Amino acid sequence: MSDTTPLRRTPLHAVHVEMGARMVPFAGWDMPVQYTGIVDEHKAVRQSVGVFDISHMGQFIVSGTGAEAFLNRVLTNNIAKLQPGQGQYTLLLNGLGGVIDDLIAYRTSEREFYLVVNASRIDADWGHLETQLTKDDDVLMANASDFTAGLAIQGPKAREVAEAVFGSAASFPEHNTILVTMTSDGPMWLCGTGYTGEEGFEFFMPMEAAETWFRKIVDAVKAAGGMPCGLGSRDTLRLEMGYPLNGNDLSEQRTPLQAGLGFFVDLDKGEFTGREALVTQKAAGLPDKLAAFRMTGAAPPPRPHYPVAFAGEIIGEVCSGTQSPSLGGGIGMAYVPLSAATIGSTLEIEIRGRRFPAEVVKKPFYRKPSV
């Protein structure tokens, strides 16, 4: 995207500004990075509840008698396993097995699927799906991204918020499920997912309805002890769970096997785009792997593109990195050769010319304390 392209605004832009948010460019959108502070917002989600504007994300509706077969031909996970109302994390690959996008696919009915994709990849995903579609597929694709707003309500008190705004009789979308409701505002999709590691749901609706719902939900979130949250805490929350961010940790140059996402790839379900490359790579052995690391001493926070060294040699760069508000230290992920990727091995992160030690650790970085 060129610098002269005006940033897009979600229907909640003015409300964010009114609520004191600091706005920053993200994936071509002018989005709130924080309202009060990243650490406060992060802790609100871990301890009570937060609400995020995710209207920048994309939504595709894929329907028809051939929808299941078509999606199983382009996505890595086995979509045939989904009953109506269920969803799964899955990946869209190019012919070389590289990741175009990671997304969540829901089966909303026997012949209809709802895909939620990354904002930065809407055009790439749509273009790719169109090239994969043939006339014989009997599939209808609709891109609802431009008409759809979304809110993510995340945290241990997300149920309390749902009850406050939808009423106690309403169903709560359990993990990896979707509830579609027709209302006077149009269709609403309630999805039992999130990007924080906490219980919660994502709520998609027609743009025109967004402001009313957002204000209502912010009030309920505040009443539950939480606050509206920006993309800053969304990033620290997802990284504490070791969830990848497309563009940082995923790219068309690396496969989901290298990214440690093999669990979401079903090599036995039949042919799909990129499968052959994955089978070949699996047989040959992975050239590198996304490793999670934690800074072991006092160090500046690791940030994307900082060089990573192993046994004295620079072997790669940080993909995602931040200060973990829950752990109080630096955490990050980087592609490193398998010899450097074993749990407990020592890496060095080069920050402004100085190297700071880090240890390869198991994901997630953060585990909820058992009650």
Add this chain to the structure above:
Amino acid sequence: MSNVPDNLRYRDSHEWIDPTQDPSPVGITDHAQAELTDVVFVDPPKVGTQVSAGQQVCVIESVKAASDIYAPVAGEIVAINEALGSDPGLLNRDPYADGWIFKIKPSNPAEFDALMDAAAYGKHIA
């Protein structure tokens, strides 16, 4: 509203320096700490370094980003605030006192006059 003490001088990049003390402590303003939020690491300058006015001398890191800190005047760095090593949040909680970052022995005190006073800095951030 941000606190802008009258007795300090300010750079447009939001450092303050206290000209009434010798050596002079330097820190970031209340406005700057509020903008940064959540300072998590201070990469201090080396004691004994000679710096010129406007030279980048150290880095402070918030969760969000790394920010350069510039010397308001020329001189020698004669002390750093060791307490920030274990408690960088002092920069947020007490930016004008316990949250000082380093002390500088000015080589040309006339340079203080090139800095903003409280009224000018107050306008700068308004």
